[in-house]
Amino acid sequence: MIGRKQELALLEKLYNSPSFQFLIMYGRRRVGKTTILQKFAQSHDCIFFPAQEKNDVLNLEDFSQTVQEHYTGDYLAPFPNWEKALAFIEKQSRNDKRTVLIIDEFPFLASQNPSIKSIFQHAIDHSWQNKNIFLILCGSSVSFMINEVMGYKSPLYGRITAHLEVKPFDYLESAEFFPNYSQEEKLLAYGILGGIPRYLKAFNPAQDITTNIAEHILSENAYLHDEPQLLLRMELREPGIYNSILEAIANGANKISTIADRIHEDRSKCTKYLQVLQNIRLVKKIIPCGQPKTSKKGIYVIADHYYRFWYRYTFSQKKLLLSLRRRKSRPRNHGRHI
Known part of the structure; x- marks a missing residue:
């Protein structure tokens, strides 16, 4: 263990x-x-x-x-x-x-x-x-x-x-899941998956990072493919709004005002939903040293590495990924038959 x-x-x-x-x-x-x-x-x-x-x-x-x-x-x-x-x-x-x-x-x-x-x-x-x-x-x-x-x-x-x-594994513990990876590959794996054991186990340590992403994240039948959305549906009543907030944060909106503007929702409503995301340990608020907890200078970040990766590169690119998948599945035109 x-x-x-x-x-x-x-x-x-x-x-x-x-x-x-x-x-x-x-x-x-x-x-x-x-x-x-x-x-x-x-x-x-x-x-x-x-x-x-x-x-x-x-x-x-x-x-x-x-x-x-x-x-x-x-x-x-x-x-x-x-x-x-x-x-x-x-x-x-x-x-x-x-x-x-x-x-x-x-x-x-x-x-x-x-x-x-x-x-x-x-x-x-x-x-x-x-x-x-x-x-x-x-x-x-x-x-x-x-x-x-x-x-x-x-x-x-x-x-x-x-x-x-019980908190996620740190980098050193997460790296033990990939004993044959180089230090750079271990760091990349941690940056993508974070320290959640179930996510770390989803990657095949015998495959490189690129292959793991293709087969265990982007593949429609992969466990990690829609894991963030499935968990949100289990935990929360309005996953649509939470999805929008998480996507906004993953793409650089990290203050109440910018998040609210990005998703076209009231600031007070966003504050309430962000508190729920903090309660379930998916989002955290970082406050500058010396500032009170109520400081408006604080920024919001996605606490879970995999959610950060997924909302930045998978959720935001769903249309592109679907288009590429359809293009790949089309039969190739090998020329006219004589």
Whole structure:
């Protein structure tokens, strides 16, 4: 496994603690949160539940099956409610053995059952805080995890013992995906893909940069071809406006006024949408040293390398790429037949 030593070290530290521990783990999609949790779970006896975009009843059924099979090897019937499910885990916990409960994509549960946070809060306050339990709630919705789970208005506020934001790889870690590349090629790959593991894995390390771009970005069937748009549709309600803002920034518009003029939208509206893009870690605001956060001298840049590349060279050139693709697919005229 490349990198993630600090993240795994924190998980081990919390696991080895003699007291109840509650970790909130979050980070943008594709950054490798699930991979870290799976790696940790390989060396420990964990209840690992990946929540899905289902209704509350079906998620409770899946959770019941995961928990019961973990402890007994069999699945009898779903728990009548979440309170009973958590109470069962509490009864199964032992002082001489760490109980680890990992819930991946916790926002999927909370969106269907807003009371789930209060249910966990009640379990922690009345029993879990005195048990040998390590609870991990993980999510890709950064704003939800920060505001709705860790925020002071959340029922879980004050119960969390640690939090971890999983960030993209830096250059040195990203370069490990391409051991046979020259230093220049490694730098180019990082400039295009950034430090998102899923994107780095999409390139073939046995192919050169040009071939990788042609086959794994420009090809219509490639994973990376429309990845930015697919992710925006998953995360946001109005991808059209967000697309316009990201394209404007990628092509040099980096202030509210120039972005608004470029996409023909009101400045106050652009400010609101830019804040959302910052919350999901796709855009960041850079402020000159010594200036306050509210300074009008700040500029906006696309934080993700691949999004910057894609909106600059792929999204902005869709018509040209489509034209070239059609021209390539036309049968060649080899002259008249006699």
